[in-house]
Amino acid sequence: MFQSMRLPLLGLLLAAGMASAGEDFPLADYQPGHGWRVPGTGVRLGGYASAGFQNDRHEPWKVGANDLSLFLWWEGQGKLKLFSELDLENALAYEQGNGLTARHAYLALERLYADYLYSERVNLRAGKFLTPIGRWNVIHADPLVWTTSRPLITEHTFPTNATGAMVYGTLPLLGRDVDYSLYTALGKEWRPDPKLDPFEEAYGLHVTVPVSAGAEIGLSYANFEQRSSASERKNLLGMDYFWSRDRYEVSAELAYRFSENGSRSDEKGLFVQGVMPLSERWYAIGRYELYDRAGPSRVMNLGVLGLAMKLSPALIFKAEFSRAANNTIRAPEGLFTSFAILF
Amino acid sequence: MPTTSQMRWLAALCLSVWLLPAFPATAEGPIAVIVSPSHARSLKKDDLVLIYKRKKLYWADGGKVQPVNLPASSALRREFSQAVLGASPEELEKYWNDMYFHGISPPYVLSSEEAVLRFVAETPGAVGYVPFCSAAGRANVAFVISPAGHISEEVSGIECGK
Numbered sequence: 001m002f003q004s005m006r007l008p009l010l011g012l013l014l015a016a017g018m019a020s021a022g023e024d025f026p027l028a029d030y031q032p033g034h035g036w037r038v039p040g041t042g043v044r045l046g047g048y049a050s051a052g053f054q055n056d057r058h059e060p061w062k063v064g065a066n067d068l069s070l071f072l073w074w075e076g077q078g079k080l081k082l083f084s085e086l087d088l089e090n091a092l093a094y095e096q097g098n099g100l101t102a103r104h105a106y107l108a109l110e111r112l113y114a115d116y117l118y119s120e121r122v123n124l125r126a127g128k129f130l131t132p133i134g135r136w137n138v139i140h141a142d143p144l145v146w147t148t149s150r151p152l153i154t155e156h157t158f159p160t161n162a163t164g165a166m167v168y169g170t171l172p173l174l175g176r177d178v179d180y181s182l183y184t185a186l187g188k189e190w191r192p193d194p195k196l197d198p199f200e201e202a203y204g205l206h207v208t209v210p211v212s213a214g215a216e217i218g219l220s221y222a223n224f225e226q227r228s229s230a231s232e233r234k235n236l237l238g239m240d241y242f243w244s245r246d247r248y249e250v251s252a253e254l255a256y257r258f259s260e261n262g263s264r265s266d267e268k269g270l271f272v273q274g275v276m277p278l279s280e281r282w283y284a285i286g287r288y289e290l291y292d293r294a295g296p297s298r299v300m301n302l303g304v305l306g307l308a309m310k311l312s313p314a315l316i317f318k319a320e321f322s323r324a325a326n327n328t329i330r331a332p333e334g335l336f337t338s339f340a341i342l343f
Numbered sequence: 344m345p346t347t348s349q350m351r352w353l354a355a356l357c358l359s360v361w362l363l364p365a366f367p368a369t370a371e372g373p374i375a376v377i378v379s380p381s382h383a384r385s386l387k388k389d390d391l392v393l394i395y396k397r398k399k400l401y402w403a404d405g406g407k408v409q410p411v412n413l414p415a416s417s418a419l420r421r422e423f424s425q426a427v428l429g430a431s432p433e434e435l436e437k438y439w440n441d442m443y444f445h446g447i448s449p450p451y452v453l454s455s456e457e458a459v460l461r462f463v464a465e466t467p468g469a470v471g472y473v474p475f476c477s478a479a480g481r482a483n484v485a486f487v488i489s490p491a492g493h494i495s496e497e498v499s500g501i502e503c504g505k
Contacts, residue, residue, distance in 0.1 A: 033443060046443065073446040077407060083446045120399040139441045170398045177393065213429055244437070313436040342440060 064093025
């Protein structure tokens with residue numbers, strides 16, 4: 001089961017074990033959401049977990065563990081950094097009609113990469129990383145987002161992970177600090193999730209520009225082929241927006257994917273999400289999404305209304321109700337709740 | 344039905360709660376941004392944001408930048424955060440959660456101004472902030488943040504009482 005990731009993981013653990021950072025930071029106490037540093041080393045452990053109840057109208061209801069994700073990273077006094085994330089998905093659930101089951105369990109290699117942190121302007125990354133398209137995909141962990149369900153355009157229009165190389169950093173441009181990532185995916189994906197259609201080859205760019213206090217706009221471009229349709233070269237243009245002030249938030253993403261195969265292969269969509277504080281801990285969330293899948297199906301509309309309770313910066317409880325029109329892909333619809341923690 | 348008197352009391356209570364300061368009182372006087380002796384001339388004003396957002400991790404000579412913060416409840420921390428990062432520590436919680444997801448930790452927190460002074464004096468590459476008058480004669484002051492939030496390299500002309 002772990003054949004394809006045994007070597008890279010072994011390398012990471014060996015490197016982490018051999019190197020002693022010799023840091024003399026005065027504080028090394030554990031704090032939820034900050035991870036735990038193994039004393040006397042540059043190794044840090046952390047992660048997140050989420051569990052919840054799902055009453056999807058297309059499936060039997062279930063309650064169980066959604067994610068148990070472990071981060072392991074190492075950073076010494078030099079410029080090299082190693083990072084890994086293993087995610088045990090759907091480890092255990094109680095399903096209507098099936099009882100207690102672990103048949104959906106899957107151990108995913110989400111990320112495994114080495115960074116060479118040359119400077120704030122230029123850093124190099126090699127390995128498996130999250131595809132920098134839009135904003136949601138690169139911060140998709142349950143404790144970091146406001147809803148249990150995920151907007152369709154953030155995972156259906158492109159492969160969410162890439163194995164390859166990346167150059168990234170922050171550049172001063174017209175008086176603003178512009179974040180960029182320029183990446184390529186070449187060769188075989190490391191431990192590809194069998195549910196997903198990975199990159200066969202890809203290159204792309206994402207930039208984020210602060211536009212005002214608390215607001216930023218991101219632009220994405222990617223050119224890629226996927227394993228299931230390696231002869232079809234796809235282009236994706238995307239835009240993302242995020243604004244926050246006084247605990248209010250507005251975020252939006254737009255994606256338009258096209259290829260040489262004509263407009264029937266085009267896929268496009270957008271979502272807009274708003275978050276409003278109701279009290280010190282409670283928030284109301286609303287999201288509207290429009291998704292036009294490749295092929296002859298009609299445009300899908302999906303609405304989500306939810307509540308979230310932030311128990312601490314690292315702990316969140318979420319409950320939401322979603323309904324869709326023209327849901328030909330059986331995207332999750334119904335009542336969803338989850339409890340998520342960063343540890 | 345509440346009486347007129349009760350309604351007045353209720354209104355007064357609501358008003359007083361609304362007027363209560365949400366956070367501790369502000370720090371008094373200017374803030375000094377201090378830097379370790381080894382990098383006294385290396386810190387640029389534009390670097391402060393990148394350093395305290397942990398985007399700039401190294402000095403030009405390759406040494407590690409080691410920024411330190413005061414606790415989130417500190418009035419000095421709040422003023423520094425607003426002046427340099429344009430947001431309060433609470434408003435930056437989401438930013439740090441997102442950064443944690445990428446294996447980036449926020450600056451270390453030291454419990455007192457004295458601890459910051461000592462840490463910066465003894466740690467190569469360290470950056471911190473303390474009340475200007477605490478830093479005078481004890482640390483390399485790179486910038487001064489005025490009570491209005493203005494960041495300046497001009498440190499002369501600021502008087503400290505005894």
